[in-house]
């Protein structure tokens with residue numbers, strides 16, 4: 001509010017030229033409208049002379065013929081002298097000319113141009129006061145005149161010569177136009193019009209924002225030497241703010257640095273934004289660790305921002321190499337996983353193949369005599385016949401004849417009589433494996449001793465490894481010694497009469513796998529015997 005009032009006062013001051021005396025005429029070239037009251041008054045009449053009533057003022061006029069004639073103000077009612085003023089009631093076209101006033105030694109002059117009244121307009125274009133009013137600021141047309149103030153009878157306001165009511169409002173673009181204020185003045189019983197016309201132009205208020213650069217004040221940009229780089233500086237600013245990259249143009253030190261001439265602007269949220277690019281072609285060492293500054297400046301504020309280039313740490317992997325790298329890695333891992341799975345599935349075959357390939361032999365240096373001690377049910381009851389045949393005939397046929405192992409089968413290899421317990425004990429100690437042929441009756445049989453003794457060595461002394469062959473399905477496992485259940489399941493082989501006949505069957509491969517590695521004796525019977533003897 002305060003500002004608006006101040007603006008108004010300023011407007012009045014300009015119109016009235018008030019800083020000299022309100023009644024004095026300071027301009028030297030004056031335009032007046034034909035038919036309006038008018039007056040001239042010299043300025044700076046010294047107070048001493050002012051007080052001295054004896055000092056009189058003399059008026060003279062120089063006409064177009066350059067004759068200077070003293071004016072007789074008492075003879076004409078139209079042109080009168082009032083105090084130190086010369087008044088025209090009203091001014092006429094033939095009043096044009098140069099007027100002189102003389103008070104004592106002080107002489108002043110004015111050149112008067114009388115403008116002919118335009119029949120079609122309420123004012124003359126040559127007699128307007130141009131005023132700019134900011135949009136949204138108070139618009140007020142002052143209708144007053146300090147000299148004739150006491151004589152003013154009424155005032156009326158016209159906009160573009162159409163009468164309007166007195167105006168006091170906030171300006172908008174529609175308010176632009178010519179405002180004529182007509183003061184009705186009475187003098188000597190006559191009415192005169194004094195017209196003042198203002199050419200009002202509405203201007204955009206400069207509601208300047210404080211310009212700012214967007215983003216952090218210091219930005220580090222990774223670059224690769226030899227590549228081009230674009231630094232993008234963006235600002236929130238006013239239309240006429242200065243926005244630039246602070247670089248020396250055509251700098252011979254940095255010939256590869258160019259400020260883009262183009263400024264990209266856009267409006268967002270009703271606010272003006274701009275961005276300007278600094279191009280650095282083929283970045284060199286010199287461009288690194290150097291501060292490139294961008295600035296936005298107006299009369300009220302300044303903002304700057306720095307960009308520093310630094311070398312990219314690692315060599316960049318091009319996109320396609322990266323992608324194919326990932327694909328290769330995936331395929332490799334899938335392949336590895338497959339390989340591991342295959343290895344697990346075909347572990348036994350692989351181990352056997354490996355043993356065969358390197359002719360590995362674990363049996364040479366351990367000082368033992370037998371590769372395996374075979375424990376089975378020794379009583380030849382009818383129901384154990386098959387088991388007996390398997391242990392005494394089939395096992396040796398395959399393991400000894402075909403694969404060159406040396407078995408210890410108590411019934412076959414040990415003479416009857418003697419201390420059975422000691423004998424068994426020492427035989428087991430001389431064997432590398434304990435093969436237990438398991439069947440239902442085994443559990444209840446005396447041979448259980450062998451089992452227990454072997455288990456003791458296997459589990460406590462860790463001297464012998466046990467291989468269990470489930471010859472018949474053992475349903476009631478509760479009969480087995482507790483320790484047997486601790487054996488790893490792969491050490492238990494199931495004999496299947498129908499499927500285990502071939503040497504290539506899983507059963508024999510697994511058995512060979514559990515047996516110690518042994519090089520096959522050379523020139524052994526190359527002829528392959530059937531697993532089961534043909535009855």
Ligand SMILES: *[C@@H]1O[C@H](CO)[C@@H](O)[C@H](O)[C@H]1NC(C)=O
Pocket residue numbers: 125126128130199200201
């Ligand atoms: C009024 O003001 C406008 C804008 O400032 C200007 O273009 C025009 O010439 C002015 N008119 C007169 C009669 O001075």
Ligand SMILES: *[C@@H]1O[C@H](CO)[C@@H](O)[C@H](O)[C@H]1NC(C)=O
Pocket residue numbers: 153154186
């Ligand atoms: C103007 O003033 C004069 C006397 O001062 C008066 O006679 C006249 O009626 C007034 N006119 C108007 C329109 O007020």
Ligand SMILES: *[C@@H]1O[C@H](CO)[C@@H](O)[C@H](O)[C@H]1NC(C)=O
Pocket residue numbers: 156182191192193
């Ligand atoms: C003064 O202006 C009024 C209208 O505003 C008009 O009626 C009147 O005749 C004018 N007087 C003179 C002397 O021009």
Ligand SMILES: *[C@@H]1O[C@H](CO)[C@@H](O)[C@H](O)[C@H]1NC(C)=O
Pocket residue numbers: 214232233234264275277
């Ligand atoms: C610069 O950044 C501004 C936004 O921050 C974006 O609008 C403009 O498109 C960018 N200019 C270039 C050339 O990338």
Ligand SMILES: *[C@@H]1O[C@H](CO)[C@@H](O)[C@H](O)[C@H]1NC(C)=O
Pocket residue numbers: 260261262
């Ligand atoms: C600037 O902009 C104009 C028009 O969009 C385009 O033709 C010109 O190439 C640009 N100049 C630069 C240096 O980008």
